[in-house]
Amino acid sequence: MFRKTILVLVLLLVPSVSSCGGRGPTATGGKLRVLATTSIVGDVVSQVGGDTIALTILMPVGTDPHDFQPRPQDAAALADARIIFSNGAGLEGFLQPLLESTGATGKLVEVSAGITLLALPGSDQATGDPHTWMDPNNVITWTQNIAAALSAADPAHAADYQANAVVYIASLRDLDTWIRSEVAQIPPQNRLLVADHAVLGYFAAQYGFTQEGTITGSFSSEAAPSARELAALEDKIRQSGVRAVFVSEAVNQTLADQIAADTGIKSVWIYHATLTASGGPAASYLEFMRYNVKAIVEALR
Ligand SMILES: [Zn+2]
The missing domain is CATH 3.40.50.1980 (Nitrogenase molybdenum iron protein domain)
Known part of the structure; x- marks a missing residue:
């Protein structure tokens, strides 16, 4: 009886999915x-x-x-x-x-x-x-x-x-x-990256940068930094000569702007894990990378 009911439900559902779901x-x-x-x-x-x-x-x-x-x-x-x-x-x-x-x-x-x-x-x-x-x-x-x-x-x-x-x-x-020809414009001593979270590790490893620190202190955007962690990051930025903090859709912009203001560096937008809608500046993966590399080179060269 139970199986019959399920069969009827399936038969009822299939045509409706095909006709209105587009699937x-x-x-x-x-x-x-x-x-x-x-x-x-x-x-x-x-x-x-x-x-x-x-x-x-x-x-x-x-x-x-x-x-x-x-x-x-x-x-x-x-x-x-x-x-x-x-x-x-x-x-x-x-x-x-x-x-x-x-x-x-x-x-x-x-x-x-x-x-x-x-x-x-x-x-x-x-x-x-x-x-x-x-x-x-x-x-x-x-x-x-x-x-x-x-x-x-x-x-x-x-x-x-x-x-x-x-x-x-x-x-x-x-x-x-x-990317190799673009990053060649950045003097080696400027190749220091601070991002909102640890998004630039593979980029840094491939193209000769160091990921100096992150705002969240985590791989994910879900963590929030404590006041002490923020102060430690700002000290590191001042001491190591980091020139910009890169911020994406993953973390609130206000925090990055505050760090930039406190330390006198730039806060620069990059894309992190999503494309833009078609017609936007990062509508494909290739455009996404070109946008990010241009932003990094512009900020650090
Ligand atoms: Zn991420």
Whole structure:
């Protein structure tokens, strides 16, 4: 009796999802349905998948993934996806409980798999630093992971996915070359980074900078600094000759402005874990990195 009731409910639900949700097989034209957690992961998935996939991006642009609260519609989007692409490395703490509660059957693919994660000083984050995308060389690994997962799920289009990946990896290598030529304008003694949280570790390691300190003293934007921690950071900024504090959507701007005012340095906006809407200054991952590198070079050279 109970099973019959469930069957009836399923039969009732299926047509309504297809007709109004845009997620049914007809609505996607038989395309491979995939989901990406962040807008940055989504952009890279879209570069590899092109028109062959039907992509849903879970977090709206402007979202800070460290404190993302899933909405009711997110459960349906997850349940619909054949592949769920996450950044991984501990970024999406909400994801595993949500997958379990929705009974999603899609394959979870962490695009950062295979990247040697940096440790986070002073953090109990067991997995390491999640901000892998701040080095385009890591995003080459993402691209290879995405192409492999799409090809495995949809072998008929494997050649397309591989070809798209080759093109995108070439643009990531160009980006890496461009970043090296840009940061060459910064004198070595100025290559000191302070950000709102530990977002620039991979960038610093790849391009010869030191991450001197962070406002939150943490990998995540969720922690708030004590007065003593703030005073210690300001002392460090004064003593080491740090020239700017980089602030993103992750932390309140007022705190960064106060540190900048107290120490006489600049407070400079960078993008952290989200793209902008199309037409904005960071509408793709490549634009996101170019924007951030220009901001860093402008502030430190
Ligand atoms: Zn972050």
